[in-house]
Amino acid sequence: MTGSTMSDASYRDAIFSTPLDRVARFSFDERVVACFPDMIRRSVPGYGQILGMLGLIAARHLRHGARVYDLGCSLGAGGLALAGRLAPDAFRYTGVDLSPAMVARARETLAAECPGHAMEVIEGDIRTLEYAPAGMIVLNFTLQFLPPEDREALMTRLFAALEPGGVLVLSEKIRAEDEQENAWLVERYHDFKRANGYSDLEISQKRTALENVLVPDTLATHHARLARAGFSRSYTWCQLLNFASVVAFKSEAFKDAAFEDAPSTPREA
Template sequence: MTTDPDRLFAQPLAQVPDFVFNEDVVRVFPDMIKRSVPGYPTIVENVGVLAARFAKPGTALYDLGASLGAVTQALRRHVRGEGCRVIAVDNSAAMVERCREYLAAQDSMFQELLPVEVLEADILNLAFEPASVVAMNFTLQFIAPPQRLALLTRIRQSLLPGGALILSEKLCFADTTTQALLNDLHLDFKRANGYSELEIAQKRSAIDNVMKPDTLETHRQRLLDAGFSTVVPWFQCLNFASLIALP
């Protein structure tokens, strides 16, 4: 499947709208996220590796905020639990449509993959089945902060003993010096990947109102408050990190 290069913010906009996962974003999303999120390919592939340890036979594996299904594909490549199936959920119709196309292409290249169901739904209203693995890859940061604890509590209640939540997020930092340094390093990462100052500025303006990152300590305490017993950061690259939360 071919995708376009991300040039969505390359031209000056009279008014920068809030960022939405529409057809324009879907068209360039693989290029956008690779050039914007340090460590993204490593996180995605290793979500599959980690999931293989926690997946239990006959259970559901969730990919919440699945976008184009990169994590779902990783789950299907690595998990071999008998009777397992993946439930990929996203609230963007454009993302869901393209995700189904990508997964169909994966089916044509690999044999004996886990079955997958792709749902267009709001994860805040989702009725969770008993699950052994739940992956949220840069999704919680787009949920309104007051709704995050309730969502994580419901996820915890759906997790079976021995299962895991794998949560990847952009971080912010309470220490202003650390925040400034890692923000500057992230901007350097974007520049090194070919984004102009105009693109960086307009993308920041578009996303500021819709993406609200938390500190690592906020994530840890919220997960404990949701009923998880153990929270282990397993990866960080600049201001992006991934955690394992155990029931």
């Protein structure tokens, strides 16, 4: 997979590079779509590594031919990552996004890059979507944009949609429970953004735009919510600064035993 379609049609993120009299609430509009690959590359520590692991997690845990939901799929990077690792008949991909501009670009990208895979992208609200049975559900930096009061019900619905033995990957911006630790992580995150070419003005104005739009939870909150939804296990498998990814499993008793007895080496293709 070259990813050329996504990169060739994107631009450098300069949305907050000039002083604004009034900073509007952040939204995934046409301006964001145009520069999204650059924005997320320079704004989310570990994003590429998280994408790269999706195919490896799917190869280990996804039932052959099962459906994968990518919720808040943006430009379909999760689908590209899976298609780059898995055979065309290994999975069926359904990306879901609320932004019409994101959906239109994702459809173009996946059709051009993954013509042999079963890939669809639909516009919809993940809170009310009618889910088909799925072997894997991915939420990469999506839950954080939902109102906190809607997150528990969504996790319960996703647990119900997963097949026994299914896996959920949840990646989020997080906040530390200790305020001093949280402040240190935020400052180092700003250093990360400065090192990637963002000015103090851009950092400040984007932070204002995201206020009350992106509301992070602690890792403990995420794990407790997953447990209440019914997931038998959840692990934090990746964290870089105040960004983390969690994997959670839906298992029946025999699935649990099979998982515990599974060999540590990757299975044969």
